[in-house]
Structure formats: C-alpha cells, structure tokens
Amino acid sequence: MTDIQGLIFDKDGTLFDFAATWSAWARSLLLDLAGQEGERAAELGRAIGYDLVAGRFAPDSPVIAGTPGEIAEALLPHVPGASPLTLVARMNALAAEAPQVAATDLPKLLGALRERGLRLGLATNDAEGPARSHLATAGVEDMFDFVAGFDSGHGAKPAPGQLLAFADRMGIAPARVAMIGDSRHDLHAARAAGMRGIGVLTGLALAADLDPLAETVLPDIGHLPRWLDGLSADRSPAEVDAA
Incomplete structure (x- = not known):
C-alpha cells in the first residue's frame, strides 16, 4: 500500500x-510568422530561445515552461502589426496540430x-x-x-x-x-x-x-x-x- x-x-x-514534439511546432510557427523566410524565422527563433538551424531550445526559452502569453510577449516586438490575442490564437492552433511523441x-x-x-x-x-x-x-x-x-x-x-x-x-x-x-x-x-x-x-x-x-x-x-x-x-x- x-x-x-x-x-x-x-x-x-x-x-x-519535449524536444521531439515542440521542435517541429516551433519551426512551423516561426516560418509561418516569417512568411517562410529562413533568416527572418531564425531571428524570431532567437527571441524565444530556439535555434532554427540546430533545432534546439535554450535552457531559458519561454517555450519550455512558459504560457502562450509569455511566448507571445517575447515575439511581439519582432512581429509588427500582431496583437497578443491573435498571436496566442495562432500558437494555440498550431499547438493543437503538433505531432505528439x-x-x-x-x-x-x-x-x-x-x-x-x-x-x-x-x-x-x-x-x-x-x-x-x-x-x-x-x-x-x-x-x-x-x-x-x-x-x-x-x-x-x-x-x-x-x-x-x-x-x-x-x-x-x-x-x-x-x-x-x-x-x-x-x-x-x-x-x-x-x-x-x-x-x-x-x-x-x-x-x-x-x-x-x-x-x-x-x-x-x-x-x-x-x-x-x-x-x-x-x-x-x-x-x-x-x-
């Protein structure tokens, strides 16, 4: 007992x-926000502690334990015209589709x-x-x-x-x-x-x-x-x- x-x-x-699941999500999100431009996506990746080339998160990345709102807060300065609500909605939509391992x-x-x-x-x-x-x-x-x-x-x-x-x-x-x-x-x-x-x-x-x-x-x-x-x-x- x-x-x-x-x-x-x-x-x-x-x-x-974590790595097997969320690396694919991060890549999809960043390329989507960057209009499929690799250099722009890499810049956005740095804002959330994700290395697009290596496919690796930094230990302090907000993606690891943060909320979608905290991830959006890190991205917003780099995504002109986006609002917190629309960015979180986009992240949630992609998260629901992320392949889980x-x-x-x-x-x-x-x-x-x-x-x-x-x-x-x-x-x-x-x-x-x-x-x-x-x-x-x-x-x-x-x-x-x-x-x-x-x-x-x-x-x-x-x-x-x-x-x-x-x-x-x-x-x-x-x-x-x-x-x-x-x-x-x-x-x-x-x-x-x-x-x-x-x-x-x-x-x-x-x-x-x-x-x-x-x-x-x-x-x-x-x-x-x-x-x-x-x-x-x-x-x-x-x-x-x-x-």
Missing part, C-alpha cells in the same frame, strides 16, 4: 517527449495507474484546448479526471493553483498527491501545494537541475509503478524537505 491517492502530470516533457506507452501506463485506484490529473501551462486535443490524439483523454491549462481559471505553474484545484476536485489531501514534471516550475508548484514532487528526464532539464526540488528523479514516467511499489507509506513532503 502507498499513501498516494492521486497523480497530477505536467504535459510537455512529461507525458510527451509519447514518452512511453501512455494507454498502458495510465490504465495500470487507474487500476491501482489512483485519480489522474493534468496541469499544463499550455492552453486547455490544445492539451485536451493532444490527450485525445494519444487516446488517453478519458483516463484523466482533471485537465487544467493556464486558461482554465486556476493560474499557471509555478503557482500551485492548478494542483490544489485537482486535489480539491478529487477530495484528496494535497500531501497524498504526487506531481510529476520535467521542469523546476513543476517542482516548485508541487512544493507550494504541499505535494510530493517527482522529476522526469524527458524534458530539457538535467537531473542536477531537478534533484534539489524532487523527491526522486526518474528517467521517464514509465518508471512510476516501480516507484509507487517501493514508496514508504509514512514519508511526507515535510520529511522530504527535512532530509
């Missing part, structure tokens, strides 16, 4: 491999977690609409009891609003929920919510980036069942902080 009753996942870099066999893993009686949630700084589209395309939307994007009314990470809304909706004490994510934003949100924080390495962060904030860092979410099997039922987030 474990004291965990709920799991809330980040999406990009956690359920889906799952970090593991999601139907199998999430089905097994639900068979354990766990409630499952999603907290993403993406918009809720594209997030639901990605889950539906992966065939797992119905496995989630709760889905929240930055625009769902609970705020965005690293604030804990999405996580606390999940716990409240499910009727679970926050200390009995684990947040699984690939970024420090995710783990800061977990701590602020009083939840266990589990890091995964399918995003761009290294283990050294996540270790100080995480109870454990796993190669990917496919290792969650083994972690749950070995979990001590009496280890609380407060004890992790004191360790």
